Amino acid sequence: MVLASIRKAVEELVAEEGSDAVTIPMVAERAGVNHSSIYRRWGDARTMINDLATYRLDPDRGLPDTGDLRADLTAWAQELISHYSVPVNAALLRGGAATAGENESDCLRNRRSEAAVFAARPGAGFTGDDVIDRVVAPIVYRVVFLPWTLPETDPRSYVDGLFHRSG
Amino acid sequence: MVLASIRKAVEELVAEEGSDAVTIPMVAERAGVNHSSIYRRWGDARTMINDLATYRLDPDRGLPDTGDLRADLTAWAQELISHYSVPVNAALLRGGAATAGENESDCLRNRRSEAAVFAARPGAGFTGDDVIDRVVAPIVYRVVFLPWTLPETDPRSYVDGLFHRSG
DNA sequence: AAGCTAACGCACACATCTTGGCTTTAGGTG
């Protein structure tokens, strides 16, 4: 009950104000709980947001696996685009970007391990880093810096880049 | 004198603490100036940081133009990598990412207009968006999320991707 | 040197965030 209302308040506020403008008292007021409860549970706003954000994209959801690697990658990329088209998820990614770099447990780590899974499938002539560079990076760039171009973003050309390489 | 010490303090603190953790009192103390001077000049921390960050990469520096488009693009990409290998510049980019999306005047706008210049040169079989997707995005992704991979990042394969496309 | 102006420092008021002690409530256990 309390946790659910906190989660709802955090997601609303992150989408409205941006991840770095959210404070504990703001969340407490909107959630209708006392702010000391939040301080005791998480300590600070960033820990709270990162913790609640962890559950947004299920790591056990399973990856596309039809046997057609190119189609699977395209479906996976489309899944990312759809996910980050939701404002709160985009806002969380931007907030994660602000604190990335130092901590290895950034909000895209799961994405990178998924990329490695695809690169390990038979017939893949590319590495996990290639998937990051050619598929994930352009999508993430658009989410962060050009979100209004996301609805028209077609992952097919990105995935094609993986298969049309020279070396 | 005052401005120089403020600039130095801001750059140090942004590199150390991250762009969103820098407050006016922190800067004032390290710079040895009164915080009211900073409040009067800039109003708030983000305005200050963005203003001081504006001068980090000269928009009039001129782009490589040897006649060899591929070599020019590679040199330009290498310039980006070198620039963002400096910790303060990477930290500023992460801070810019946190507040991007809404305001169109993000910290990478100049990079996009430069990309368009290359795409307009004779013999370019790609658009400015292609340059963003295939060259700028992977570099920016690494700067933000995987900064330790930056020293080994070679822009050539990214640029090659622009010339080996199918459609 | 006198006077002007813009920048700066000082002190204070105010708002907000943070933290801890203590009490109350909810849910489970013997």
Next chain:
DNA sequence: CACCTAAAGCCAAGATGTGTGCGTTAGCTT
């Protein structure tokens, strides 16, 4: 039902950040 524990609420003090009125200084012009 009485007891126990964990979670949440209440309240108050303290720390930090923000904003402003006013006096002072530095640098320039005449």
